[in-house]
Amino acid sequence: MLSIMRRPVLWSVLLLIVLSSATTPAWAVDEFIEINPFLKKIPLAIPDFKPLSEGESAREAADQAARLLAETLSFTGYFNILDKGAYLEDPRETGISDAAINYRNWTVIGAELLITGGVYRSADAVEMELRLFDTFQGKSVIGKRYRGRVEDSRRIVRKFASEVIYFLTGSRGFFNSEIAFVSTGTGNKEIFIAEFDGHNPVQFTHTKDITLSPAWSPDGQWLAYTAYPKNRPFLYVKHRYHKRGYEIGNKGLNITPAWMPQAKPSSSLDDMRLAATLSFAGDQEIYLLTGKGKIIKRLTKSWGSDVSPTWSPDGKKFAFVSNRSGNPQVYIKDLDTGRVDRLTFQGRYNTQPNWSPKGDKLAYAGMEGGRNDIYVISFNGRPPVQLTHDTGNNESPSWSPDGSMIVFSSTREGASRIYVMTAFGTDQRKLLTLPGEQMNPQWSPNKHLN
């Protein structure tokens, strides 16, 4: 293993080396579990990481990495991170590898999982050795070494967190995703983008007017939204990183964009498809457009409002809001058969549907007594499950790319803010606080790791 570690590497690129070959994991790959934080959180111990080089900077980097990893993993709601005061063993003293661990010291305090870490730190580089142990099986299940620039520390920790989640659930998590939302801090509604955990929020639009409904393209490279810079509700498609974009300005409304999932991923806007509500023909209907706004066809046909499309992950169906029954309810249209079915029957005001990326559920905002709450409904005819209760107005649910969490807005503290919770409704907490109010969050797909 040492010979691998000494191999020359490109310092600018994050490097990853598997420390221990994957011996039969405690949870075999075909036995991924669905973790329900409502029923049980996994007890996890993350003792302080060991500095593997001399000096204050290594100790600081080690402390910081352990703290960030605990924060990142606990963000998922899956874990109960055990209090350090209860730990009987300090791997900084006893060692961080399999041979050095006395598993009984961990099982006896209730830990089912243990993560140890070692951190090398030089002037401009950082290396981390991170391991996940199944304490009851008494073995190491993940071992990785990462190498990168000092400023890559956050990415390294998130990458390992992603490995842990993949090992447990078979899904890559959401540690490389972002959340777009609307904020009023500038005096106008503008779109901001933060990392999934609320870190580093940055203003994305500068329309200096009403800006609403951000929607991420499947590759996370484009955002579509409605804005009024020309004093009309037009759609804009703007690149996430470059100053490129398109305006979709039909007469009447141009609102509620939703990107269609792609069977064959393409980064060309001409190949991408967008569903949106347009009213140029005199009625508010959902249309299918190219990513540049060229109309391909009309998707709904019913007098009244048809708005807020959201696609099933296979792109074969979409849910939307229609007032065809007299008040807003969620409907599903099957593109193959052309059939439209009503999905929501409870309550008289159900809007903002958002289809889970796993495909089996849909989140929406349902109004009862003048207040919105977040509900999740399956497609098996069972009644919806209410996830927020008696906490002001809760709106705009949007699933994390792995379907394990939901971001939404809430007025539970007065001003509207962005909150997250697990898909089971547990662990509701505020994501960030900025000047003004925040609303309309949309979780991005996972960006590709390099």
Add this chain to the structure above:
Amino acid sequence: MQKKLWLVLALVMLVPGLMLMTSCAQKSAVETDTTQKTTPPPEDTSQKTSEAELQAAEAMRAAEQARNQFVNEHIYFSFDSAELSPMAQETLKRKAAWLKANPDAMVIIAGNCDDRGTNEYNLALGERRAESARAYLVDLGISGSRLSTISYGEERPLDPRNNEEAWAKNRNDQFQLK
């Protein structure tokens, strides 16, 4: 109050020639306002004006008042509804009369909602509210080419508070002159 308004409207329609001077009327009205605030109205000038001039000034004031009323009088809606109440219909009839008397006026009807609903659906509802008023005015004989619509959904509340009174105020159509 209602009768007085009709009198004003009747007067406005009797002197259509003066309507071409609305912009002048607007300016003079503004000037009188400012002078009234700073100095007392100069009595000697009013004594010099002839009876005809007085009547013209009065008509202009009435026209200005009618115009202001057209712009400032909103119509209101029930929750999640774009239906025109009898009261809204009466208001629209007055607006149609003014539009007939002012054939050059071009109108933007802006539909608005209270913030209890959700933003996206309210954008659609606001447009339906604006379109309801537009359709009603067209039925009353106003050319559709003079009437455009825009929806602001719940984004431009008249009253930012969160109570029944504010919500009722915010569910409206507003009429702007281009």
